[in-house]
Amino acid sequence: MSRVKLTTGSVCAAQGFRAAGVAVGIKPSGHLDVTLIASDRPAAVAAVFTTNRICAAPVQVSREHVRGGVARAIVVNAGNANACTGEQGLADAREMARFTAEVLSAEGDQIPPEQIVVCSTGIIGRPLPLAKVEAGVRDAAGVLSPTGSNRAARAIMTTDTRPKECAVHADLPSGQFSIGGICKGSGMIAPNMATMLAFLTTDADIDPKLLQTLLGRVADQTFNCVTVDGDTSTNDTLVVLANGASGVKILHGTDEFRAFKLGLNQVCRRLSRELARDGEGATKLVEVRIRGARTVSDARKAARTVANSPLVKTALFGNDPNWGRILCAVGYSGAQVDPNKVSLWVSGVQLVRDGTPVAFDVAAASAAMKVPKLLLEVNLGKGSRSASVWTCDLSYDYVRINAEYTT
Amino acid sequence: MSRVKLTTGSVCAAQGFRAAGVAVGIKPSGHLDVTLIASDRPAAVAAVFTTNRICAAPVQVSREHVRGGVARAIVVNAGNANACTGEQGLADAREMARFTAEVLSAEGDQIPPEQIVVCSTGIIGRPLPLAKVEAGVRDAAGVLSPTGSNRAARAIMTTDTRPKECAVHADLPSGQFSIGGICKGSGMIAPNMATMLAFLTTDADIDPKLLQTLLGRVADQTFNCVTVDGDTSTNDTLVVLANGASGVKILHGTDEFRAFKLGLNQVCRRLSRELARDGEGATKLVEVRIRGARTVSDARKAARTVANSPLVKTALFGNDPNWGRILCAVGYSGAQVDPNKVSLWVSGVQLVRDGTPVAFDVAAASAAMKVPKLLLEVNLGKGSRSASVWTCDLSYDYVRINAEYTT
Numbered sequence: 085m086s087r088v089k090l091t092t093g094s095v096c097a098a099q100g101f102r103a104a105g106v107a108v109g110i111k112p113s114g115h116l117d118v119t120l121i122a123s124d125r126p127a128a129v130a131a132v133f134t135t136n137r138i139c140a141a142p143v144q145v146s147r148e149h150v151r152g153g154v155a156r157a158i159v160v161n162a163g164n165a166n167a168c169t170g171e172q173g174l175a176d177a178r179e180m181a182r183f184t185a186e187v188l189s190a191e192g193d194q195i196p197p198e199q200i201v202v203c204s205t206g207i208i209g210r211p212l213p214l215a216k217v218e219a220g221v222r223d224a225a226g227v228l229s230p231t232g233s234n235r236a237a238r239a240i241m242t243t244d245t246r247p248k249e250c251a252v253h254a255d256l257p258s259g260q261f262s263i264g265g266i267c268k269g270s271g272m273i274a275p276n277m278a279t280m281l282a283f284l285t286t287d288a289d290i291d292p293k294l295l296q297t298l299l300g301r302v303a304d305q306t307f308n309c310v311t312v313d314g315d316t317s318t319n320d321t322l323v324v325l326a327n328g329a330s331g332v333k334i335l336h337g338t339d340e341f342r343a344f345k346l347g348l349n350q351v352c353r354r355l356s357r358e359l360a361r362d363g364e365g366a367t368k369l370v371e372v373r374i375r376g377a378r379t380v381s382d383a384r385k386a387a388r389t390v391a392n393s394p395l396v397k398t399a400l401f402g403n404d405p406n407w408g409r410i411l412c413a414v415g416y417s418g419a420q421v422d423p424n425k426v427s428l429w430v431s432g433v434q435l436v437r438d439g440t441p442v443a444f445d446v447a448a449a450s451a452a453m454k455v456p457k458l459l460l461e462v463n464l465g466k467g468s469r470s471a472s473v474w475t476c477d478l479s480y481d482y483v484r485i486n487a488e489y490t491t
Numbered sequence: 492m493s494r495v496k497l498t499t500g501s502v503c504a505a506q507g508f509r510a511a512g513v514a515v516g517i518k519p520s521g522h523l524d525v526t527l528i529a530s531d532r533p534a535a536v537a538a539v540f541t542t543n544r545i546c547a548a549p550v551q552v553s554r555e556h557v558r559g560g561v562a563r564a565i566v567v568n569a570g571n572a573n574a575c576t577g578e579q580g581l582a583d584a585r586e587m588a589r590f591t592a593e594v595l596s597a598e599g600d601q602i603p604p605e606q607i608v609v610c611s612t613g614i615i616g617r618p619l620p621l622a623k624v625e626a627g628v629r630d631a632a633g634v635l636s637p638t639g640s641n642r643a644a645r646a647i648m649t650t651d652t653r654p655k656e657c658a659v660h661a662d663l664p665s666g667q668f669s670i671g672g673i674c675k676g677s678g679m680i681a682p683n684m685a686t687m688l689a690f691l692t693t694d695a696d697i698d699p700k701l702l703q704t705l706l707g708r709v710a711d712q713t714f715n716c717v718t719v720d721g722d723t724s725t726n727d728t729l730v731v732l733a734n735g736a737s738g739v740k741i742l743h744g745t746d747e748f749r750a751f752k753l754g755l756n757q758v759c760r761r762l763s764r765e766l767a768r769d770g771e772g773a774t775k776l777v778e779v780r781i782r783g784a785r786t787v788s789d790a791r792k793a794a795r796t797v798a799n800s801p802l803v804k805t806a807l808f809g810n811d812p813n814w815g816r817i818l819c820a821v822g823y824s825g826a827q828v829d830p831n832k833v834s835l836w837v838s839g840v841q842l843v844r845d846g847t848p849v850a851f852d853v854a855a856a857s858a859a860m861k862v863p864k865l866l867l868e869v870n871l872g873k874g875s876r877s878a879s880v881w882t883c884d885l886s887y888d889y890v891r892i893n894a895e896y897t898t
Contacts, residue, residue, distance in 0.1 A: 138822030138830045170847035208815025209848040318819050402894030408615025412725050415545030423545045440577035441616040480890050486802055487809030
């Protein structure tokens, strides 16, 4: 019997990983802004990047590096996205990989720059302050620690209000392994590689190609089902490093494979929901669950459209059981829906049955919406497929944060 | 030489049309809420309706009626959308057409219910207060007047802050004709039949099939290029009545045809921009102009995506020249863009050239954004096609209006 358990662990839950977060003044606030996550041995690497056609320099460089299948470390700066920075931006991202490899090589092994995954997040269009980043990497390398995850999780934050980390521990007859991760939001969050940045580590032993296939599938069911504002960022990156330190081999079709897949899904699911819960200005986490769809693609389309509708999101903020706006969004989503069979529930209370409203107590329904986690369910009356998307409400604070966040 | 001139006219600018707006208590505020627009003779009719799969009962009924090609009047109630109201809603919409035809028949002609276009706007999912609507129609019929346009324009408003009306007058060797119109927004406004309700009248003499073809094309270039919040309503309707009272015949390919098309475009263009300018909570009208696109479809896709991005819209509200968010939206729009050739201007000031930022004075650029009408231009560097979309910013007031607007 294999057991896979979600724990309060971190990006250092897996053996052989250390992390650090330091402050070098890239963020004007003086908060932590350079992160290093390192494996004590070469690790298999897989990653999913933004689908935005205008993607940041570090995304272009990391995409190349990940193709090699092996990585030793992830280096991240917050406060500057190194996006829309032209040839200089590309050169800066390569230089960031080079000096990180050099600093880590000082510990013993000779590490090539191609084994460094480079990430940036923050303001678009400003030259990367390379000297600061290098100073940060040197500081961080000096304090790398198996207990550094929380500082690493805080150093990748931009408008996030709290760090996001979690881990799973798998216990199998053949051995034990862990998968841990950190991520950050919290604006420019939309499907098609939803997260801005997420970093996972595991001590399982897995081939990079198998890891990539699994990561793509899991991302599709987790990070790609989250939206804060429908804006797909230029920098979105999800990376997993697998260093094999546990000695547990993950081969396709085995119990170990099933446990690994389940664990990866659990970590990504938890982290991605934390993104939505901490969306800019969010007062609640909202699951939009579509049932009765003709296809899964239809179900996702409808769920995403409801989740991105400004009218639905403001009604959620106002605790207004305005089911008309939800049905309206379903109607223009492009998904097939039977207007005479569609049904709708908010927090488990049915408001629409077969296309017409059910009498309900508005005050009670509104009171039932004042919860930190809310469920909207719609049955399209067209089939048996379903899908969920996680999102948050649209509040005054979203406007405040984004009208004041300066270029 | 033909002359087509935009005037301050109204839905009664064309000969033979009268209008009225009355208050019967459907809106809790006690404001005007029933509108009647009538032609003194049978008129050719054409219309464009919402593409939302969940469409309101009056849309279903009017779609049938317009197929006949002839109409005598448009009847509208605000305060209740008669959407998601099932079989009863359909019966109510038919009854609304029936009693309107009956009331207007009392003036002389025998008018069949199929010659009445029925529209509703307001709350979704509540039964139509049919007795009130009927009382309103009787009151309105009693005060129909060639000077009733402004009251009619006010009676169709919901969250609009002002009535929207305009007209053109065409002067040709063969005679003179007018086209006038009114419309209302101002939430649930998005491409694919953008306006919630727009009513045009003309005294030109035109075949309903030709009128329908022209209206579809003009709507595509005007109302369908407007977005407030990306939400396509269940009730969107654009109707034009042409009663021929001017005696000017509009035949394909003639000077009259060109003047009519130009005039129709001007009225729709003006009215649709007024929709965006008066979008919920809007502080400014924004034109997103995309140039250098491979296809017109790409240009529209990019323009709509920028116009709907919450991050762009909040930056516009904050007068923040945050070009990074604009390029980010272009990047995920699906339109082809060359990241090394893309250029961007805000209020005529170039902020990005060939994919990299141009040094600019942030304070001056921000000051230049504090205008009632703002232009964002992006050159995608992929071709020679262009398109514009009109929108507004996203302010605290959008959230206030929609978090407080109760079911």
